Amino acid sequence: EVQLLESGGGLAQPGGSLRLSCAASGFTFSSYTMTWVRQAPGKGLEWVSAISGSGGSTSYADSVKGRFTISRDNSKNTLYLQMNSLRAEDTAVYYCARPPRADGSETYLFEYWGQGTLVTVSS
Amino acid sequence: DIQMTQSPSTLSASVGDRVTITCRASQSISSWLAWYQQKPGKAPKLLIYKASGLESGVPSRFSGSGSGTEFTLTISSLQPDDFATYYCQQYNSYSRTFGQGTEVEIK
Numbered sequence: 001e002v003q004l005l006e007s008g009g010g011l012a013q014p015g016g017s018l019r020l021s022c023a024a025s026g027f028t029f030s031s032y033t034m035t036w037v038r039q040a041p042g043k044g045l046e047w048v049s050a051i052s053g054s055g056g057s058t059s060y061a062d063s064v065k066g067r068f069t070i071s072r073d074n075s076k077n078t079l080y081l082q083m084n085s086l087r088a089e090d091t092a093v094y095y096c097a098r099p100p101r102a103d104g105s106e107t108y109l110f111e112y113w114g115q116g117t118l119v120t121v122s123s
Numbered sequence: 124d125i126q127m128t129q130s131p132s133t134l135s136a137s138v139g140d141r142v143t144i145t146c147r148a149s150q151s152i153s154s155w156l157a158w159y160q161q162k163p164g165k166a167p168k169l170l171i172y173k174a175s176g177l178e179s180g181v182p183s184r185f186s187g188s189g190s191g192t193e194f195t196l197t198i199s200s201l202q203p204d205d206f207a208t209y210y211c212q213q214y215n216s217y218s219r220t221f222g223q224g225t226e227v228e229i230k
Binding site for chain 1: 172
């Protein structure tokens with residue numbers, strides 16, 4: 001069974017940092033591009049960042065480029081999101097998500113989601 | 124960036140109603156369109172992929188159609204479990220954008 005379990009959320013001050021983790025199980029983690037999607041309170045879904053299976057290719061939404069860094073440790077089956085220079089508008093539930101297949105098709109279709117971890121940026 | 128626009132933003136309906144939600148893309152995305160259902164406090168759930176493909180385990184009362192720039196999600200007979208928020212998502216381009224959501228509420 002595919003499982004994605006996020007952790008690391010919490011309260012951070014504006015300008016501060018947090019690192020989110022997503023522990024994956026039930027599949028060959030290194031074969032899949034993984035993605036972070038966030039949802040501000042009462043708002044819609046926003047794609048944040050993605051990383052290829054090998055970790056060699058990354059992409060970011062303009063809203064987080066230069067502040068957030070996505071990475072992965074395939075030996076630990078874990079995805080990360082390092083969030084620096086946090087702003088109030090980064091307050092959201094952050095989900096990690098996986099596509100249905102590892103073959104590179106429909107990479108940004110999200111079949112599996114974690115339960116999310118809440119990040120609150122406030123002084 | 125490709126913009127995705129859903130309508131309506133809120134829809135009031137009764138159990139048994141036929142419900143249709145529309146999603147428009149700012150440029151052609153072929154059939155690279157997905158629909159998700161989200162309930163409060165829960166992660167989104169994939170319903171439809173590639174505009175009309177029904178995800179395994181999703182009831183057949185859900186259907187999707189369209190291509191290019193205009194797409195619809197139809198629920199043929201609304202059930203109590205279907206009251207939720209629905210999002211479209213394009214996955215054809217770098218931006219991978221979501222629509223703003225349509226809340227289906229009880230009339």
